[in-house]
Each structure stands twice: as structure tokens, then as C-alpha cells.
Amino acid sequence: MINLLVRGDSGKAVARAEAGVEWTVGFPDLSATEFPMLWALTPYGDAVFNQRQIPLLLAELDRLPAACGGEWVGQARELCQVVERGTHLYLWFVGD
Numbered sequence: 141m142i143n144l145l146v147r148g149d150s151g152k153a154v155a156r157a158e159a160g161v162e163w164t165v166g167f168p169d170l171s172a173t174e175f176p177m178l179w180a181l182t183p184y185g186d187a188v189f190n191q192r193q194i195p196l197l198l199a200e201l202d203r204l205p206a207a208c209g210g211e212w213v214g215q216a217r218e219l220c221q222v223v224e225r226g227t228h229l230y231l232w233f234v235g236d
Contacts, residue, residue, distance in 0.1 A: 142183060142233050144212065146219050149228045157215035161233065166207035175200050178208075187233040194220045194231065 144157035161167075163183040172179045177197040180187040189197055198220055201213055216231075223229045 142181060142235050144216055144219055145232050145234065146222045146226075146229050147232055148226075148230075154226075154229065155219055155222045157212060157219060159211040159215050161212045162210065164207060166205055170205075170208070175204075178204065181233050182235055184235045186235060189223070189231040189233075191223055191229070194223050197231070 142161035142163065144160065145153045146155040147153055161181065167178070167181060170179050177189065177193060178200050198217065201216060204213065219231050223231050
């Protein structure tokens, strides 16, 4: 499971998603050229997105294949808004 949270520069979590990303067979099949942000996700590591990367991530969520979707997508969108509205905030996808 990949957990989602927003952290500030201090590393302190300021927001969390209740749903996590379930690593399915669809994720390794995502094209690095079509989904460069989501392609960075890995079940065993972390991926961090800054305020300038959030619009790219949101665009990828719009066209995400159904096999990779789930409740986490809507919650990821909400966390993206937190990052966009704040300063020095980052969206983290934290693998096991």
C-alpha cells in the first residue's frame, strides 16, 4: 500500500488521505512518457511532488486507466489542493 500525505519543509504531516494506492498490475504498465508523475510511484519507496508538479499530476489523474483508480484518486486531488493553496508543502506518496 502506498500512503498519501502532505508535508511541510519540517517534515511534519499537515494532511493525510484515508485511502491508499493499491499497487496493481496496471501501475508498472503505465508509460513513462504518458504518465511521468505517476510512473514515479513505487510500492517500496517514496515519491514527492512540489507545487509546480501538482498540475501535471492532476492531468495524469484525469486520464488514469480504471485499473489503477480507486478511492485514493479523489483524496489525492484534495491533497493536491492543499499543496496548491499553501507554501512549502509537498505531496508525498509513501511506499512500504
